[in-house]
Amino acid sequence: MTSASEEPAWKQRAVERSIKTAKLRAAQRVQRFLDAAQSIIIEKGSTDFTVQEVVDRSRQSLRSFYLQFDGKHELLLALFEDALSRSADQIRAAVAGHTDPIERLKVAIELLFESSRPDPTAKRPLFTDFAPRLLVSHPSEVKVAHAPLVVLLTELMEEAAAAGKLRPTVSPRRMAAMTMQTVMFVAQSSGSEDVAVTPISAQEVWDFVAHGFATDD
Structure with missing residues (x-):
């Protein structure tokens, strides 16, 4: 039995799965941004690029970028x-x-x-x-x-x-x-x-x- 102050086991499992899935998706988004930036650096031979270029190359949104990075x-x-x-x-x-x-x-x-x-x-x-x-x-x-x-x-x-x-x-x-x-x-x-x-x-x-x-x- 669970006490009144404890969440049911099924709910805890559901929350844990949700958090795990969210972390995995966030990690995948971060990696796509990193891969995009790395490919641009290799092409240009410098770090002279814009955030928008990285966003476009990664095929993700500017909002998504700023959810992962400050800049x-x-x-x-x-x-x-x-x-x-x-x-x-x-x-x-x-x-x-x-x-x-x-x-x-x-x-x-x-x-x-x-x-x-x-x-x-x-x-x-x-x-x-x-x-x-x-x-x-x-x-x-x-x-x-x-x-x-x-x-x-x-x-x-x-x-x-x-x-x-x-x-x-x-x-x-x-x-x-x-x-x-x-x-x-x-x-x-x-x-x-x-x-x-x-x-x-x-x-x-x-x-x-x-x-x-x-x-x-």
């Missing part, structure tokens, strides 16, 4: 977060084939460096145009977007610490955050048109973050 900025942020999340998933899959904690860290850091480097043949305005502006205007949003990468590197740091491969004084999470920022900054700053300058390699970056520059006493 173009939030749409771009969603695309940026999605790209970083996929990058973390790809790195996680790559390190899965290794068992040594330090080797897993090495693979992750080198892949993060390579994937963050400017590629003249690949137009990635989300990273070359939007991300730098976002870092200045909305640093807290950048922190949230990078969370999947920080979580992954923290896990790898914790594995290395548990195996006795890190200094006892090292905080895995703080080290993970500093490592991610260092690797991505070096990668994004290493593109040079001067052929006389030897590009920084992934191996050099790993050597720096793993060993620093001071000799052991």
